[in-house]
Each structure stands twice: as structure tokens, then as C-alpha cells.
Amino acid sequence: MALMVGARVLARNLLRPWSRLPDAVPGRTGPAAGGGDGVRCFGSPRVLVETDPAKGVAVIKLKNPPVNSLSLEVLTEFVISLEKLENDKTFRGVIVTSDCPGIFSAGLDLTEMCGKSQAHYAEYWRAVQELWLRLYLSNLVVIAAINGVSPAGGCLISLTCDYRVLADNPKYSIGLNETLLGIVAPSWFKDTLVNTVGHRTAERALQLGLLFPPAEALRVGIVDQVVPEDQVHSAALSVMARWLAIPDHARQLTKNLMRKPTADRLVKQRDADIQYFLQFISRDSIQKSLRVYLDKLRQKKG
Numbered sequence: 001m002a003l004m005v006g007a008r009v010l011a012r013n014l015l016r017p018w019s020r021l022p023d024a025v026p027g028r029t030g031p032a033a034g035g036g037d038g039v040r041c042f043g044s045p046r047v048l049v050e051t052d053p054a055k056g057v058a059v060i061k062l063k064n065p066p067v068n069s070l071s072l073e074v075l076t077e078f079v080i081s082l083e084k085l086e087n088d089k090t091f092r093g094v095i096v097t098s099d100c101p102g103i104f105s106a107g108l109d110l111t112e113m114c115g116k117s118q119a120h121y122a123e124y125w126r127a128v129q130e131l132w133l134r135l136y137l138s139n140l141v142v143i144a145a146i147n148g149v150s151p152a153g154g155c156l157i158s159l160t161c162d163y164r165v166l167a168d169n170p171k172y173s174i175g176l177n178e179t180l181l182g183i184v185a186p187s188w189f190k191d192t193l194v195n196t197v198g199h200r201t202a203e204r205a206l207q208l209g210l211l212f213p214p215a216e217a218l219r220v221g222i223v224d225q226v227v228p229e230d231q232v233h234s235a236a237l238s239v240m241a242r243w244l245a246i247p248d249h250a251r252q253l254t255k256n257l258m259r260k261p262t263a264d265r266l267v268k269q270r271d272a273d274i275q276y277f278l279q280f281i282s283r284d285s286i287q288k289s290l291r292v293y294l295d296k297l298r299q300k301k302g
């Protein structure tokens with residue numbers, strides 16, 4: 001059943017013209033759309049997109065409460081939204097942020113990696129790869145407006161962006177904390193971190209599963225800017241203006257030059273990477289670690 005979800009959502013959306021998407025918030029315009037004159041909204045239930053055609057900028061807001069975990073549906077809808085923006089020459093930049101207060105994203109959805117079939121794991125992992133590749137190599141300027149805690153897959157999304165603005169709140173830590181769950185960040189997660197903070201900082205952060213609070217995050221360079229919480233969006237817009245002042249072709253070719261070798265490493269061995277994930281995630285010991293971790297999260301409240 002779950003095997004069908006990603007393919008079904010993709011097929012349904014790709015086969016229809018943008019304006020007739022069944023899940024779209026259809027063409028809301030103006031102040032009622034939440035963004036002032038000329039702002040148009042579309043997207044899907046879990047991935048909202050507000051566009052400002054006059055500025056050539058869109059905002060993607062993740063909305064998968066309670067914690068914006070990256071379920072198969074979120075990953076699929078995210079890729080579709082990004083692809084629509086990429087294919088529309090009106091847009092040159094996108095800000096990625098969260099609609100869930102205090103949480104940018106809790107990372108990959110642990111329930112997608114626990115107690116499911118091999119086919120499901122394979123479909124899920126391909127969707128994770130796809131989003132990473134699309135974001136990492138996007139022709140758009142991609143700015144992360146990180147308005148909440150951002151562990152593991154949440155951090156990965158941020159790291160794929162061209163620039164990261166983090167809200168200054170001690171609760172909003174960011175990092176690849178996989179080892180704390182008893183799992184391992186794949187090589188391309190590792191590469192993305194190394195490309196951002198350098199080898200030594202990445203090695204220490206990965207082995208210890210460090211989650212950096214804002215000041216530390218800025219110091220090690222996992223984010224580029226820390227601003228008061230109520231200024232995250234305006235700061236992201238200011239940064240966007242600076243990046244959009246560069247001619248697109250020069251910036252895009254330079255981005256490609258910097259990032260393609262890393263992306264190519266995954267592209268060349270995507271199936272092998274999926275097989276490795278399948279073997280790893282299916283181990284009894286790994287399934288047990290994930291169950292224990294999920295139980296701990298669930299019991300926190302009780």
C-alpha cells in the first residue's frame with residue numbers, strides 16, 4: 001500500500017497542469033493569501049508554497065505536524081513543488097522554512113524506517129535521495145530560514161541550501177545526530193556536512209552526533225547567520241536579494257562546479273546505495289535501536 005503512495009502522488013500531480021492540482025491551494029492572491037499584494041499560493045497539504053512572482057521568489061513551508069518529519073508523502077510533495085518552481089522561469093529563488101512552531105524538521109520519519117517491508121524501505125530511500133539531489137543541485141537560489149530545531153534529516157535539508165539563517169533560540173539546535181540513534185549518516189549526508197564545515201569539524205560532529213545550539217552552529221559554520229527569532233524571514237529575504245543580484249548563469253554554473261562532483265558520487269551508485277540502506281535498516285539490531293528511540297520519544301510525555 002505504502003509502496004503506491006509516492007508513485008500515486010507523483011503521477012497524479014505530474015500529469016495535471018499546475019493550476020488544476022487537486023491538492024493545490026488554488027491561486028489565492030493578495031493580502032488574504034498571507035503575503036501582501038501579488039502573492040500566490042499553491043502546493044499540497046504538507047508542503048505549502050507561497051510565491052511572489054514580482055520578486056521572483058517563492059517560500060516553501062513544511063507543514064507536517066507535529067514535528068515536520070519527512071514522511072514519504074512530504075518528500076514526494078516537496079520534490080513536486082520544487083520541480084514546478086524550477087520549471088517556471090518566473091522564479092529565481094526559494095526560501096525553505098517551517099509552518100510548525102519551534103520545529104524546522106525532526107528529520108527522516110522514523111516510522112517509515114521501522115517495521116516496514118523491504119519494498120517500502122527501497123521506495124522511501126529513493127525518495128530521500130531524490131529530494132537531496134534536487135535541492136543540492138537546484139538552479140534556484142535556495143535559502144533556509146531555520147525557525148526551529150533541526151536534527152538529522154532536518155539538518156540535511158538545511159545543508160543542501162545555498163545559505164542558512166537560524167533563529168536565535170537555545171532550543172533550536174541543528175546537526176546530524178544519527179549516531180545517537182544507533183544509526184549512521186550515509187556518505188552523501190557526510191559529504192554535504194564536510195563541504196559545509198570542513199573535515200575535522202564534520203568528523204567530530206558526526207561521531208558524537210552533535211546538535212549545535214545557535215551560537216555554536218554559527219561558530220562551526222553549519223549555519224551562516226543567527227538572527228532574532230522574529231527576523232528570520234526578513235533576514236532570509238535580504239540574503240536572497242544579495243544572491244539574486246548575481247547573474248543567474250554565472251551563479252548557477254559556479255554552484256554546479258562546486259556541487260556536481262559530490263552529487264555525481266550518489267548518482268553513479270544510487271541503486272547500490274539503496275541496497276546498502278536496505279541491508280542496514282533491516283538488521284534486527286538497527287530495528288531494535290529505532291524502536292527503542294521511538295518509544296523514548298513517545299514516553300517523554302507520559
Ligand SMILES: CC/C=C\CCC/C=C/C(=O)SCCNC(=O)CCNC(=O)[C@H](O)C(C)(C)COP(=O)(O)OP(=O)(O)OC[C@H]1O[C@@H](n2cnc3c(N)ncnc32)[C@H](O)[C@@H]1OP(=O)(O)O
Nearest residue numbers: 067069106107108109110111151152153186277280297298
Ligand atoms: C545506511 C544509512 C542508514 C540509515 C540512515 C538514516 C538517516 C536518518 C536520518 C534521520 O533524520 S533519523 C531522525 C532523527 N531525528 C531525531 O532524532 C529527532 C527526534 N525527535 C525529537 O527529538 C523531538 O521529537 C523534537 C523534534 C525535538 C520535538 O520535540 P517535541 O517535544 O516538540 O515533540 P515530541 O518529541 O513529543 O514528538 C511528537 C511526536 O512526534 C514523533 N516524532 C518525533 N520525531 C519523529 C521522527 N523523526 N519521525 C517520526 N516521528 C517522530 C514523536 O514520537 C511523537 O509521537 P507521538 O505523538 O505519537 O508520541
